[in-house]
Amino acid sequence: MISEEEQKTSKIPVWDLPDVPKGKLPPHLELQRTRVLCTFDAPTHTENIRYSGAYASMGVDNSLRLEDFRNNFKVEVIKLTEDDMEFDMIGIDAAIANAFRRILIAELPTMAIEKVFIANNTSVVQDEVLAHRLGLIPLKVDPRLFNYMSENDEPNERNTIVFKLHVRCERGSPRIKVKSNELKWLPNGSEFIRSTEKSTADSTSKTKTYTSFSCGQDSLPEFSDNPIAPKHDDIIIAKLGPGQEIELEAHAVKGMGKTHAKWSPVATAWYRMLPEVVLLQEIEDERAEELVKKCPVNVFDIEDIGKGRKRATVARPRSCTLCRECIRGDDWDKLVALRRVKDHFIFTIESTGALPPEVLFTEAVKILEDKCERVITELS
Amino acid sequence: MVVREDDPVLFNDLQEKGLDIDKQALAAPVKNAVDKFQLIPEFLKVRGLVKQHLDSFNYFVRTQIKKIVQANDLITSRIDPNIYLRYKDVRIGEPSIIIDGVTEKLTPQKCRLSDMTYAAPIYVNIEYITGSNASKATQMKRDVIIGRMPIMLRSSCCILYGKDEEELARYGECPLDPGGYFIIKGTEKVILIQEQLSKNRIIIDTDKKGCVQASVTSSTEMTKTKTVIRVEKEKIYLHLNQFTSKVPIMIVLKAMGMESDQEVVQMIGRDPRYSELLLPSIEDCVKESVHTQHQALEFLEQKVKKLPFSTGTDKEGRALSILRDLFLANIPVRENNFRPKCIYVAVMLRRMMEAMLNKDAMDDKDYVGNKRLELSGQLLSLLFEDLFKTMNDEARKTIDTILTKPIRASRFDTSQHIVKDSITVGLERTLSTGNWDVKRFKMHRKGMTQVVARLSYIGTVGHMTKISPQFEKSRKVSGPRALQPSQWGMLCPCDTPEGEACGLVKNLALMTHVTTDDEEGPLISLCYSLGVEDLELLSGEELHMPNSYLVILNGLILGKHRRPQRFANAMRKLRRAGKIGEFVSIFVNEKQRCVYIASDGGRVCRPLIIADKGVSRIKDHHMKELRDGVRTFDSFLKEGLIEYLDVNEENNALIALYEEDAKEGTTHIEIEPFTILGVCAGLIPYPHHNQSPRNTYQCAMGKQAMGNIAYNQLCRMDTLIYLLVYPQRPLLTTRTIELVNYDKLGAGQNATVAVMSYSGYDIEDAIVMNKSSLDRGFGRCIVMKKMSAISQRYENGTSDRIIRPSREGYEAERMQILDDDGLASPGQIIRPHDIYINKESPIVTRGAVTSPMGLPDSAYKPSRQTYKGPEGETAVVDRVALCSDRNNNLCIKFMIRHTRRPEVGDKFSSRHGQKGVCGTIVQQEDFPFSERGICPDLIMNPHGFPSRMTVGKMIELLGGKAGVSCGRFHYGSAFGEPSGHADKVDAISETLVNHGFSYNGKDFLYSGITGEPLQAYIFMGPIYYQKLKHMVLDKMHARGSGPRVMITRQPTEGRSRNGGLRVGEMERDCLIAYGASMLIYERLMLSSDPFEVQVCRKCGLLGYYNYKLKTGICSTCKNGENISTMKLPYACKLLFQELQAMNIIPRLKLTEG
Structure with missing residues (x-):
């Protein structure tokens, strides 16, 4: 008894401690590094x-080897629909995952209505508000087929898409909703005649409109069987009362x-790190039931371990939303640990419809590539 | 509520099912407590939000005006008493206007748009004499118009009265507009509720020196006087304006026929302490050797103020007539019977003595029961009475002057001499200026009306409930500003402005009603038949018998009653049965041993549920009938389930907050506790969790929030309108919000807020905004300004003209937006310096016209009007309206619309008095995002919480978050947790957990910049944010060089004049202390008003520069020998010259520099 007591309290000299295995981090540090x-x-x-x-100092090399990265990097597509996509990106740094996210949100180009020429708007919606609403309508068109329009550019078939909206609510009829399907594509450009200052001087030339298309966009192979239109048909743009009218070109x-x-x-577009739920101790019987009941997203399951005893298991860690219910109160945090895997990203892209999400991601990769390229050339 | 606690399963069930809660909860069997909430919407349905104004005006129009006309119904000529004009009847017609002899009906919207007054003709039926001398004939005339009365919107005279939503829409009115205001010359004016000390009541208090005094402000139809009885050095004196100095009260009593001192003592009460206090006064009286009534009157005669133009003939009657008519004027003296007055004085003395012996008996002037609210009807009736009397006097005068003329051309007709305009003009002018100058009633008050605040819907409603104070704002007193316990349920404890008017300006609570006058006659006879012993029959001794109480009706002593409680109960029973007015209050004052019955107007009262021995009279089946629409609020009143209590009667009641709390002695039960708050404070969710000043701040800010003003907001032509492009209803609502329709006309947006620090641009309450949210329309607002132009017609027959713009030439560019009619067309983009009306005015506008057929073009000079707006911004011409103004000139109004997105420096606020400016705008990708991809709309610094203690805001965030997750609007009504009108935090947390959020509302967020998780869980969720009207664009100002003031040549002041920024005294002091002399020199002179002067070294005076001789010359020395040139601020030179002009010679002594 006494000797045991002594053994426990007696100090162990540092040099008697077991050696940390070289080339491998101690478990607690490894946990901190990866979770x-x-x-x-x-x-x-x-x-x-x-x-x-x-x-x-511990003889561990923390550098990233291209070789390792190549071996470990993985992308697994979990879900892919027309507009949404969820995939796992494993073995990558948060900075790079974030770079993709940032590029997706801010640097991937699309087409959107920028200029609105309002010929007539007698609705209650103010011109600016109407224009703003039109601008936010997602268009189903591949932006890669178009060029940017810089300040001095004339609008042409390569940088501008023209839509027409002309709706009137007849007198005596009930109120109508103007929806995005009323936006009609004008492949030949603007139809509004530009009133130039000296219209009398060159009346011979073709009447000038607000665009100078050299050919109709519908004649281009990309659009011939794929007309340009808003992605959704049912976005309400305005409501018209009897006698009101909107005529515009966007x-x-x-x-x-x-x-x-x-x-x-x-x-x-966002990502989350892969949840990892660890049961630090065996949780059995009532405690197990309690744990299962606690989680609103059903992360835990109950497993029969015979003799009528039950044990909690982590069945669906991926669905953890980090509500922290399972570690709330009563020392539960000593039983359950919630962690996130630092190099495993569950990436979600919700496309507005211009491009399918998988294309968006590849485009984002290309842009990042471009940027890296640029840095390298600038540096060298 | 007990049910809820008993039955948590049901409660949770209801919580989960979300929107079904109403139907199910209401259908569920309730065991003992009845959900009385439904009464409030019912109450507001019958009452509206501004019933007090409407009731008051309706009373004036229906009753008061008839009384006034009846009281002054006869105009008799002084020359020939047989010639008279008698008003038979008066009524107010429909709002209309007569243009060129054609009567045209008016609608409020039409009046607003074309700057007209919404007024209706006042019709009278008259009987009058035509002809004179021998050939007289009595004639009748019906519907003679004597003037036009401005009509309160939604009152019984208004065309909107009782109209449904559709009809209102047809009139161009907003169905949610509360009414209660007037339209005078196109502007909406409210007559503010005026707070006053009650009239005709004895108020015991101390004067500045600490002397006890009893004062009565008497107010009758005839006169208004103030009587003060004060104890000075143990002797009691009367102070009355009509006497030159104070008068011993005993002498006054003697003058009124109370010659026996014993009787006086008896009347006051036989308590020896009282007699002791009275003794010095009696001695004083003896010292003056006044013993009889005659002596007393003679004594008083000495003290009567000599009127400047007194005739002196009826001199001996003066003192008596003052005592009869002016001293305590509210007590009528019939056939020189002064006894009621003597008793009244005795009661006053007795109460004073009580107060001297026991300080508790002192009256509190700030006690709400001692106050009366004067409403528009009362104020208008005063004004109308004055104008009507003036008009009648004028009419009599003209009749008399005509009758004195020996020869008259036409047949005499009395009815011809009523002048119509004086009433119309008088009413209109008073209402538009707000200056009540009624000499007849010694009333000179300013600022009684205000232009209705149309900044936000809630501001409008809040304006109608505003009570303006009786005191001047400058007085530094704390008493009237403090929150009075008697304010409970009547006046909102939160809604008061900050600063000088703090606590003086108040607002009505949600359920408050302000009474109107009620007939006294039936009440008096009722009191007598219920056993009140008449005053006339009582001796002084009997007056203060133990166990008998005085009965006082509206300040008039009726008599005494031996069983006061029984009497009061009987009266109350009659009131509940509807036999006497529902607003009559019966108050048994045990301390003063009086029963006070009040039926006068201006008392605040509120409805309460009656309980018998602690059992509520309202049962389940009543509420069910209400829900089924069988019952209305009025039927509750009629059946005696609910009654109105005023502040005084509340003292006799034991009111339980909830039915469960009711005990044996409980007489009433509150309907809902959140009704103690007013309209503005009702918007705050969980206000009972906030530090109280925060609620007060929000009350002030809610009125500045942008949003929807009214349904007809786009048809209005106000000078300035702020609108939000995408207003929302708050996710966390309160019952008040639904009751006042804030959910239909909201002023804010639900923003997802993350409470964290970010970027350092969020210090001092600044908020960081998400650029993408702004791109998508968050906080976008529309500012509309009105600009108007008048095409003036001049006296010589010429007029302005609006001409077709020139499409070529150097001004064509500025005239681009003009249509061919010379006016800017709607929809055009307008930039600063653009011309919006191409107007020309004739050069000669006076004298004879030179040519009969129009003027040549050369006779006109351009008087175009240009748009001045913020440089670099574009606005749009929204609407152009043409109308004719009152002088029949063409008036053109332009609404200029400017849509703005939030920018750095714009002011935002949550509903918890937490205002802040936008500190920076950050790209969405830099914003943190949650595990579900949610990115906040704005980031708020957590330092805003500890010192502000706005826990309500945190609960709002939690509730909002739970609301969006489960799809049900959560509630946060004040004190609503026990009754289920506010969701409890526990329940909210449970909902959050069920939807996978943390119970505490904190989320795991990733940094948008590094991509790594943040090292803290972030409190994130939706909070309703208001955009306030203060925007950088309207305030930013800088200038280099610019305009200067003519007289001093210094830069102008103020942003509107493009003025300079002043280096003030303190800044100057800093520079002096620093020794930056050249900087001072530059700022104060070179950049301001440098001026070169010629100074004579000899005489030290300023000379001038002679350009011919090219030298400076001293005008005093008459030579140019000793002239030096130096620089001086022009203001300094001006000062010298001004000093010289007043014979002070400033001399400059120059030394070599």
């Missing part, structure tokens, strides 16, 4: 340790989400 620990009060160890010599140009959110190709 975000979501404790009850705050997430800890959220940062990525990028410095190659961070663990040099010019869409290419732009980037940086300038205005209407050019953002995604409704939103």
Whole structure:
């Protein structure tokens, strides 16, 4: 008894401690390096340790090897629909995943209505508000087929898409809703005649409109069997009372989400780190039931371990929303640990419809590539 | 509520099912407590939000005006008493205007647009004499118009009265507009509710020196006087304006026939302490050797103020007539019977003595029960009475002058001499200036009307409930500003402005009603038949018998009653049965041993549920009938389930907050506790969790929030309208919001807020905004300004003209937006310096016209009007309206619309008095995002919370978050948790957890910049944010060089004049202390008003520069020998010259520099 007591309290000399295996981090450091620990009060160890010599004292090389990256990097598509996409990106740094997200939101170009020529608007919606609403309508058109229009450019078939909207609510009829399907594509450009200052001088020339298309866009092969239209037909633009009328022409140009959110190709794009739920101890019977009941998203399951005893297991860690119910109160945080895997990203892209999400992502990769290219050339 | 606690399953069930809660909760069997909430919407349905104004005006129009006309119905000529004109009847017609002999009906919207007054003709039926001398004939005339009365919107005279939504829409009116205001010359004017000390009541208080005094402000139809009885050095004196100095009260009593001192003592009460206090006064009286009534009157005669133009003939009667007519004028003296007055004085003395012996008996002037609210009807009736009397006097005068003339051309007709305009003009002018100058009633008040605040819907409604104070704002007193316990349920405890008017300007609570006058006659006879012993029959001794109470009706002592409680109960029973007016209050004052019955106007009262021995009279089946529409609020009143209590009667009631709390002695139960707040404070969710000043701040800010003004907001032509492009209804609502229709005309947007620090541009309450949110329309607003132009017609027959713009030439560019008619056309984009009306005025506007057929073009000079707006911004001409103004000139109004998106420096606020400016605008990709991809709309710094203690805002965030997750609007009514009108935090947390959020509302967020998770969970969710009207664009100002003031040549002042920025005294002090002399020199002179002067070194005076001789010359020395040139601020030179002009010679002594 006494000897045991002594053994426990007696100090162990440092040199008697077991050696840390070289080339491998001790488990707690490894945990901190690869996981975000979501404790009850705050997430800890959220940062990525990028410095190659961070663990040099322990003989661990923290540098990233291209070889390793190639071997470990994985992309798994979980869900892909017309507009939405969810995929896992594994083995990559948060900075790069974030770069994709940022590019998707702000730097991928799309087409959006920028200029609105209002010929007549007797509705209650003010001109500016109407124009703003039109601008936010997503258009189903591949922006890669168009050029940017710079300040001095004439609008032509390569940089401008023209839509027409002409709706009238007849007197005596009930109120009508103007929806986005009323936006009619004008492949031949603007139909509004430009009243030039000296219209009498060159009356011989073709009447000038607000665009100078050299050919109709519908004659171009890209659009011949794929007419340009708003992505959704049922977006309400305005409501018209009897006798009210809207007549306008909307010019869409290419732009980037940086300038205005209407050019953002995604409704939103984001990622989350892969949740990891660990049971630090065996949780059995009532406690297990309690745990299962606690989680609103059914992360835990109950497993029969015979003799009528039950044990909690982590069945669906991926659906964890980090509500932290399972670690709330009564020392539950000693039983369950919530973590995030730092190099596993569940990436979601919700496209607005201009391009399918998978194309958006590849485009984003290309832009990042371009940027890297540029940095390299600038540096060398 | 007990049910809820008993039955958590049901409660949770209801919570989950969301919107079904109403139907199910209401259909569910309730065990003991009845959900009385439904009464409030029912109450507001019958009452509207501004019933007090409407009731008051309706009373004036229906009753008061008839009384006034009846009281002054006869105009008799002084020359020939047989010639008279008698008003038979008076009534107010429909709002209309007579143009060129054609009567045209008016609608309020038409009046607003074309600057007219919404007024209706006042019709009278008259009987009068035509002819004179021998050939007289009595004639009758019906519907003679004597003037036009401005009509309160939605009152019984208004065409909008009782109209449904569709009809209102047809009139161009907003169905949610509360009415209660007037339209005078196109502007909407409210007559503010005026707070006053009650009239005809004894108020015991102390004067500045601490002497106890009893004062009565008497107000009758005839006169208004103030009587003060004050104790000075133990002796009691009367102070009355008509006496030159104070008068011993005993002498006054003697003058009124109370010659026996014993009787006086008896009347006051036989308590020896009272006699002791009275003794010095009696001694004083003896010292003056006044013993009889005659002596007393003689004594008083000495003290009577000599009128400047007194005739002196009826001199001996003066003192008596003052005592009869002016001293305590509210007590009528019939056939020189002064006894009621003596008793009244005795009661006053007794109460004073009580107060001297016991300070608690002192009256509190700030007590709401001692106050009366004067409403538009009362104020208008005063004004009308004055104008009507003036008109009658004028008519009599003209009749007399005509009758004195020996020869008259036409047959005499009395009815011809009523002047119509004086009433019309008088009413209109008073209402538009707000200056009540009624000499007849010694009334000179300013600022009684205000232009209706149309900044936001809630501001409009809040304006109608505003009560303006009786005191001047400058007085530094704390008493009247403090929150009175008696304000409970009557006046909003939150809604008061900050600063000088703090606590003085108040607002009505949601359920408050202000009474109108009620007939006294039936009440008096009722009191007598219920056993009140008449005053006339009582001796002084009997007056203050123990166990008998005085009965006082509206300040008039009726008599005494031996069983006051029984009497009061009987009266109340009659009131509940509807036999006497529902607003009559019966108040048994145990301390003063009086029963006060009040039926006068201006008392504040509120409805309460009656309980018998703690059991509510309202049962489940009543509420069910209400829900089924079988019952109305009025039927509750009629059946005696609910009654109105005023502040005084509340003292006799034991009011339980909830039915469960009711005990044996409970007499009433509150309907809902959140009704103690007013309209503005009702918007705040969970106000009972906030620090109280925050609620007050929000009340002030809610009125500045942009949003929807009214349904007809786009048809209005106000000078300035602020609108939000995409207003929303708050996710976290309150019952008040629904009751006042704030959910239909909201002023704000639900923004997803993350409470965290970000970028350093969020210090001092600044908020960081998401650029993409702004791109998508968050906080976008429309500012509309009215510009108007008048095509004037001049006295010589010429007039302005609006001509076709020149399409060529150097001004063509500025005239681009003009149509061919010379006016800017709607929809055009207008930039600063653009001409919006191409108007020309004749050069000669006076004297005879040179040519009969129009003027040549050369006789006109251009008087175009140009748009001045912020440089670099474009606005749009929204609407152009043409109408003719009152002088029949063409008036053109332009509404200029400017759509703005939020920018750095624009002011925003949540509903918890947490205002802040936009500190920076950040790209969406830099914003943090949550695990679900949610990106906040704005980021608020957490430092805003600890010192402000706005816990309500945090609960709003939680509730909003739960609301968006489960799809049900959550509630946060004040004190609503026990009754289920506010969601409890526990329930909200549960909803959050069920939808996968943390119970505390904190989310796991990733940084948008680094991509790594943030090292803290972030409190994030939707909060209703208001955009306030203060925007950078309207305020930013800078100038280099610019305009200067003519007289001093210094830069002008103020942004509107493009003025300079002043280096003030304090800035100057800093520069002096720093020793930056050259900087001072530059700022104060070179950049301001440098001026070169010629100074004579000899005489030190300023000379001038002679350009011919090219030298400076001193005008005093008459030579140019000792002239130096130097620089001086022009203002300094001006000062010298001005000093010289007043014979002070400033001399400059120059030394070599």
